[in-house]
Each structure stands twice: as C-alpha cells, then as structure tokens.
Amino acid sequence: MKEIYLDNASTTKVDEKVLKAMLPYFSEKYGNPSSPHLKGEEARRAVEESREIIAKSISARQKEIIFTGSGTESNSFALKGLFFANYPEKSHIVTTKIEHDCILNACKWLEKQGAKVTYLDVDSEGFVNPKDVEKAITEKTFLVSVIHGNNEIGTIQDLKEIGKICRSKGVLFHTDACQSFTKTSLDVKKQNLDLVTLNAHKIHGPKGVGALYIREGIRITPLLHGGSQEFKLRSSTENVPAIVGFAKAVKISRARDSVKMQKLRDYFIKGLMEIPNIRLNGATGNKRICNNINISFRNIEGEAIGSFLSVKGVFASTGSACSSKSLEPSHVLLALGMSPLEANSSIRLSISKYTTKDEIDYALKEIKNTVERLRKISPLAS
Amino acid sequence: MTLDYSREVMKNFMNPKNMGEIKNPDGIGKVGNPSCGDVMWVYIKVGKKGGKEVIKDVRFKTFGCAAAIATSSMITQLAKGKTLREAEKITNKDVAKSLKGLPPIKMHCSNLASDTLKKAIEDYENKKLKKNKGKK
Numbered sequence: 266m267k268e269i270y271l272d273n274a275s276t277t278k279v280d281e282k283v284l285k286a287m288l289p290y291f292s293e294k295y296g297n298p299s300s301p302h303l304k305g306e307e308a309r310r311a312v313e314e315s316r317e318i319i320a321k322s323i324s325a326r327q328k329e330i331i332f333t334g335s336g337t338e339s340n341s342f343a344l345k346g347l348f349f350a351n352y353p354e355k356s357h358i359v360t361t362k363i364e365h366d367c368i369l370n371a372c373k374w375l376e377k378q379g380a381k382v383t384y385l386d387v388d389s390e391g392f393v394n395p396k397d398v399e400k401a402i403t404e405k406t407f408l409v410s411v412i413h414g415n416n417e418i419g420t421i422q423d424l425k426e427i428g429k430i431c432r433s434k435g436v437l438f439h440t441d442a443c444q445s446f447t448k449t450s451l452d453v454k455k456q457n458l459d460l461v462t463l464n465a466h467k468i469h470g471p472k473g474v475g476a477l478y479i480r481e482g483i484r485i486t487p488l489l490h491g492g493s494q495e496f497k498l499r500s501s502t503e504n505v506p507a508i509v510g511f512a513k514a515v516k517i518s519r520a521r522d523s524v525k526m527q528k529l530r531d532y533f534i535k536g537l538m539e540i541p542n543i544r545l546n547g548a549t550g551n552k553r554i555c556n557n558i559n560i561s562f563r564n565i566e567g568e569a570i571g572s573f574l575s576v577k578g579v580f581a582s583t584g585s586a587c588s589s590k591s592l593e594p595s596h597v598l599l600a601l602g603m604s605p606l607e608a609n610s611s612i613r614l615s616i617s618k619y620t621t622k623d624e625i626d627y628a629l630k631e632i633k634n635t636v637e638r639l640r641k642i643s644p645l646a647s
Numbered sequence: 648m649t650l651d652y653s654r655e656v657m658k659n660f661m662n663p664k665n666m667g668e669i670k671n672p673d674g675i676g677k678v679g680n681p682s683c684g685d686v687m688w689v690y691i692k693v694g695k696k697g698g699k700e701v702i703k704d705v706r707f708k709t710f711g712c713a714a715a716i717a718t719s720s721m722i723t724q725l726a727k728g729k730t731l732r733e734a735e736k737i738t739n740k741d742v743a744k745s746l747k748g749l750p751p752i753k754m755h756c757s758n759l760a761s762d763t764l765k766k767a768i769e770d771y772e773n774k775k776l777k778k779n780k781g782k783k
Contacts, residue, residue, distance in 0.1 A: 564710065565710065566685070566710055566711050566712055566715075568712035568713060569660070569711065569712050569713050569715075569716060572652070572657075572660065572712070572713040573660070573661065573713070576657065576661055585712070586684065587684075587685075587711070587712035587714075587715075588712070592752070606681045609684075641666070641667075642663065642666055642708060642709055642710075642716060643686075643708065643709065643710040644677075644686055644687070644688040644708035644709065644710060645681055645686060645710045
C-alpha cells in the first residue's frame, strides 16, 4: 500500500545524511564529553562543533545554546527557570491562547506556585496584536512568551515587533520556534529575542534532543542538578549522537526547500478548495509556515476523516475532540473564534521536503473521496 | 489516529451496514449535539411477525468519529429482525462486544447507538398511541 506521510508537524523522517553523521557516535566515538581523556575530548569536540552550527544559524553565540532533551523541556526550562530566578519580586507572565500544550500546562503549573499569567487573544487568522502585548505588561512582568510558527494553523507571528516592545519595557522575550526553525527566518539579534526553543525532530533530525537559546547575562535557575554540564544549566551526560544529528539537520537545511514546500502547499490548498463547504484555518502566503495546512470540512468529524484516510495510506492529524486525550476540541482553533463543531471538523496536513506533487495528487483524490463518503453518512449534511 | 480500533470496528467504519434514510419511517430517534460530540439518527420500519412487532428495516445517519459510525452500523445489524422488546434490551455493552471491543476512551460513543435505537422505538410507540387515540 502507498504511504503518504502528511504529518510532518508532528515529526519528520530522519534525513539519511543525519543518520550517517550520528552513527559513529554510538559505537565508535562513544566517549563522555566530560571525560578528561582523548575519547572524551573526541565527543566534547563534536558537541561544541554542533553548538557552534546551531548558534550561528540564529545569529547567536556558541555559549548561548543549551542542549536539552526536547522542545517541551526547553519550553519548561525557559518558563520555570525564569520564574524561580525572578520570583517573588516579579511573578507575571504574558503568553497567548494558541501556545503549544507544553507552554500552557507549564503556565498552569506555575500559577499554582504563585505566578500570574495573562493569556492573550488572537485574531481570526491567529495573529497576536503587539499592542495587546504592550498593554498586558505590568511592573510585575518578567516574561513574554509567544509561539513563533503555530503548530496547528501555521500562523507566523511578528516576533521583531513584539521583541521591540519587550526590550523597551525591560521584559524578557521567549519564543517557541520548534515549527518555524529553518523554515522561516529566525535571528535572535534582528528579532530582539532573549530565549528561543528549538528542536531536532521537526527538521529531519532525531527525537529526544532540543535546544534553548539563552541570551548571555540572563539569570535562570536550572531544572536539573548534577554534573554541571551545559554551562551548569542542564546537568546530564550529553546525548552526543542526537546533538550531532541535530546540528547536521540544521547544516543541511536549505532555504530552497522552504520555497519548494510553500509552492506545493499552495497547490495542495488550491486542490482542496475544490471541495465544497470547507475553510482554511489560519493565515495565508508568507505568514503561514511553508509546510502547514489546516482545513475544516463542514458536517463531518476530523477523527473519522483521519481514520478513513489512514486506511487509505494517507497520514494526517486532527484538532478534533474525539482524537484528543482530553476529549476537548483544539484550543488553538477555538481561540480563532471557531465553533466546537468547526474545530471538531478539522484536519491538519503538513508536508516536508520529501513530499512530491504525485503524493499530493493521490492525497487530494483520497481526501475528496473520504469527504464525500463521510458526508453521505452524516445527518448534518442532509 | 486509528486508536487501536479492532478489525471489526474498522470494517464497520469503512463499510457501514444499513447506512442511509428510510422514507416514511415508522419511528425516528435523534440523539446528540454537534457542538459537543457525536450526532446519530436512527430510522425504523416496524412489521409483524408471529403476532409480534418486529424491526423490519433500520437505517442510520451519524456525525462522529470512526467508533460512532461503527457502533451505528453494528446496532442496526443487531436490531434488524428483532422484536421491539428484544431490540430495546440491546445495550451499549452488547454493541461494543459485537465490535470485539472499543478503546476505553471511546466507550461513550457506543452509548449513543443503543440510546438512539431506544428513542426510535419510543417515537414509534408514541405515534401509535396518538393514532389509536384518534381512532377512538
């Protein structure tokens, strides 16, 4: 059976070049970077070279990049680490209603520890108004955290403008850039960023490794204590093969891949728009991540669409309540002002540099067929 | 996304039995609310067999996840040919069992199927009651 993988916002295939770069670090160059001998030095050098590559890619300095175990860990570290470094003098965080669950759930947990959190609304395409950020900042605010490219709807925020406001108010600015990294410009200097979350497995690198950019001079409390690795900020023996793979994935990423993906994305959207009674959720053009599509199909349910497509070999994701562990529709789609019914009728299709036009044509045919079948079953469509 | 559905669930989801409407049905059951989950409609046609009222035909329409569609398909198969009294006794557990199980988080979906069938039978009996009153 054909397998058309359209869930690259969840995770991606590891690039062959990445895998090849990683392999020696399992059974040949397996040293501990903290060891004071040649085997250790070999691993240490690999970690530092990787750090340099990732730092350069966002105009940061080498010592400003901390390797972590995931995007979730980087986000948790940023929020909790800064809270513990600033509390009780400062206790207020400004974030948005469309953050990834790991930011929202970390905020909810911090509220129990004494933090105050403002969750900003977004407009119908998912944009945060920088003026709302400005208005929300108080004397007690220590952090603004806004996702760069949204994981569900692909909307890309104006980081530069928000960052400028944060600088002028003397508040730290963090962004979760897991989805946007390497797909749209990310520059910590130009965009006024203080902390940035990155990870590898969304960009054809391995799972289990992330990074946090922390601008030099920022006070932050570590989550993990131990052997003082990662400039004493993240104790743990470094996951050397994954770090090497992460850097390789960054090194081989090309702007032309994003251009190609965006063209294919728009071709895909055009094809989908031939289906009656659907809507595209999120922004369009350059303000949408080049690989993201999110569509609501009126009167049919997203989990059913996804399950049907899965049998046909087309792998997608949904914002439907029926597929979530919480049985709640996507908080991101609700924040756009969509009804629970519309949110439950959505699917997300996310392509990669490997996606071909033929695959999209096949997926379009299967999606059209699926929607037609399920609408025949639905009492709402009649 | 297929959530560890059994083969029986997937079979009923991909190729549901008795899907559609009945023109001039004897009873209709409608359950659910689209804004908070699944919606199921069941149509029945009642006939007589050995002096007892039986479900001669039953069809469904469902808005919902794969499990909701599969349970709808299954209840129509379980109910067809049964007397009204027998059909009323079909439970959500019976439906889940006939589908060789449902993921725990999906057990609420099969509640819908037996509830909707019961509503359709109730609707038939209410109509009959009205008709009989009219005759008197």
